Amino acid sequence: MDREAVALRVLAHYAAGPKAVDFVAPQSEWLDIRYCAEDDNATFYRELPDAEVIWHVLRPITADDLVKARRCVLVHKMGAGVNTIDVEAATELGIAVANMPGANSPSVAEGTVLLMLAILRRLTELDRATRAGRGWPSDPSLGETVRDIGGCTVGLIGYGNVAKRVARIVEAMDGQVLHTSTRDDGHPGWRPLPDLLAASDIVSLHLPLTSASAGMIDRAALERMKPGAVLVNTSRGAIVDEGALVDALRDGDLAGAGLDVFATEPVAADNPLLELDNVVLTPHVTWYTADTMQRYLEHAVDNCRRLLDGRELANAVNGIVFPNRPVNRETPSQ
Structure with missing residues (x-):
């Protein structure tokens, strides 16, 4: 050849x-x-x-x-x-x-549940306390704040490949799952977005960034969430109004957030989310x-x-399934 x-x-x-x-x-x-x-x-x-x-x-x-x-x-x-x-x-x-x-659905789904557990169990906070020598007896507030997924209602915004895998994992842990999508799909767990926000202990985002989804989780949406609820985002950062989220986390309206994505990536060193103890952060790597x-x-x-x-491409998103290679190829640079 x-x-x-x-x-x-x-x-x-x-x-x-x-x-x-x-x-x-x-x-x-x-x-x-x-x-x-x-x-x-x-x-x-x-x-x-x-x-x-x-x-x-x-x-x-x-x-x-x-x-x-x-x-x-x-x-x-x-x-x-x-x-x-x-x-x-x-x-x-x-x-x-x-x-x-x-x-990447299996990896993102597991990473999503990992963030849920890390927030519910105050994992990073307890890790820091243990390293600092503050071990047993543990903080008595744990018994007032730490949750089991099995005791939570988890609301999934978007219901594609990742969300459906998250649903199976959460249900295996005895959690209740609700979801919303562009229209009622007839599933008993479907809810309109306002109802899902109000009913969920954990809200997890699983939708692409589009003109319709940008800024969807704004101040009004966050105010609809349960006091003490948790927000998890492994989709796209710009779906969330980060300023409104920071305020909700600082004021204690939300218990915490698990974020793998940010409005600007890499995340800026002065992003106030980095200063909050009730946030678990990863750098857009749940898929990795x-x-x-x-x-x-x-x-x-x-x-x-x-x-x-010369065969049809798989999963072409712009309709070009038989692209033509250059007829007169230039000699590639070495």
């Missing part, structure tokens, strides 16, 4: 560990993968003009980036949400955009496990193979 004649040039826009590199190494005869950390703009813009495929994680891909990617025919989201890709610009340029719905990465790479390699073979 003439590797230079058929190999797809892939720009993997994330810092890959050795296991991920080894996983795709057997495809090296037909995949020419160049790795670039998301914060390494120098490498990104050096590799971008020669990339035919971009494996995209979180660092936004703008219209200007896509124009510079003069040989690109596919931007493949390593995940489900494509809000960090200028899909309209990609479509105008004839670049397919594909995603991987459901590939060895198991999810393997699923991502399986999907990404499969679509690259489809592209090379």
